[in-house]
Amino acid sequence: MGLRTQSAWAVHNQVDINIRGKYRYISANGIPDHRTGNFPNRRNPNTIQSQNHLFRVPMHPKEASHITDVGFNSFGVAINGIPFDPAANEFWQRDRHSGWQYEAMSGKIDLGLDKNNAHVQPNGAYHYHGLPTGLIRNWSDNQHSSVIGYAADGFPIYVLYGYKDPTQTQSPIMPLASSYKLKTGTRNGGPGGRHDGSFIQDYEYRRGFGDLDECNGRFCVTPEYPEGTYAYFLTSEYPFIPRKFRGIPDKSFQKRRGSGPRNHHQKNHSRPKPGERPPRP
Template sequence: MPNHDFESTLACSGGGGDCAAPQSYTWSIPRSPVNDTVGGHDSTDCPEANGDKECAPDRGAVAVSINGVPIFGPEDAPGGDAVAAEHGAYNEDRQPIELGICHGHAAQGGTYHYHADGNCMHWHPKDGESIENDYDESTIQAIAQNTYDGNHSKVIGVAFDGYPIYGFWGYDDQMNVVEMRSSYELKDGETGYNGIDDYKYTESLGHLDECNGHFGPTPEFPQGIYHYHSTMQNGDGEMGFPYFLICYHGEADMSSDTGAGQGGGGGGGGGDCDGYGETWGPGIGPPPPGCGGGAGGQSEISVVDNWSFNPMALLIIGLCVATASSLRRR
């Protein structure tokens, strides 16, 4: 269950009885993220990656937030862009779909999940405020302002390739804090009704790559790390599809079908030295086996077994644990 007020929406209020309920998940996350340099992947769910990267599921879990809530892909059950429909880009006439506060809702079985945003975990109401009345979702331009404090956003989750997901705000090339923007845009004449198929990737339209991430410094990794961002806008101020991520920059073993119906998890390891991070050094961690450093591997996020010393693993897991602990205290 999320650490903030939420709405189950139509799965509950529509008479289906699938109100958000506590769930038990096991997520398998690589301890040592390894860049995917293999290629040759099925590109059905991320055609703009051209098979160079593993596609994240278009529906179902693509990552897990640090409050335990699954992060889902952009599409709704009929195959449209759930977030675009919520903001009036088109009329979803195939099935009633409604997103609640923070662009989350419950699905079959009461599995609460996010389709976009996910930053409510770091929004704390002042006296007299409530998330229902004061977390501004009136426009896609307003949403990122809810958590702007002049600083780089905090971590909100981790993808199934082991790389972290941050909120809306990050560093540009001059180390200014700016709202990170997607580089996806609608194809001519499209609205999002056909989901992923309606979008194209335009390099440098925004700050982020075809997976919706980039390599650069963060407060926790000043030497740089590949990381994703949640996005509500693209470089032109339109919908920020894919909102979290659409493909995995790192190796993700999608055969690990765990958690929230469609999981992902721990590929990694391997001895491809060229695929490990973007640089060597602090904040990146040692190379994988066979490349002159400590061991790679994978672990369940809930139970971590057989630890070897790995600075990157300790930083990422420690960061998630510390942030999650802070959320519980609040």
């Protein structure tokens, strides 16, 4: 997909991050600070528009007594003011009660994502479904990731690279791996067929399979937190962007009813027949 330059925007990226009391406030106009794909496009009929994003996260986040699913809310926000929205509101046979939700990053359903693994909601909000490549294009794989954003619960978000020993800042740098893996065998009911990653239900968490926990994070030291913190990591494999919170998410990241990631496809997008995959990108 072709990319357009930032200079093509009539409105440029505006983001303000400031601390007031116990909270960090992130306000942004939602215009990316990097090149994007062409929007609207054949699979995403929406145009990027200026937003009035205002997010709030605690300065001193705490681990909650239980893990919370992200659901269709925003997981967090990048330092450039663009939200991380991992879930696609797309279901097998377009039935949200089917128990089979398509994975946006699988490539099995074309949502018109650009090279930043992002696209646009009907209200014009540009958002990431995976690694924000335009934002990290100049990063090095031999250095620990910098903070790329904040999750709704206030914990920092990093990308890919961390210390091999989570307790030592002098430890070698390595790409951190998710602990989710594809299930074996075939699906029980629904679309049938083997577990190939088309649906989020094709994956399962296997403790110790990778480096990260079920929230795609870990307790560790980082350059910004040498004394240690819980930190989330975006990964190149599922879940890409975490789908669960270790802490308590702030309500400013909740989606208002009707503002979720709907209508990513053109209205004439054909409905797959039972047991049939949607078209590939």
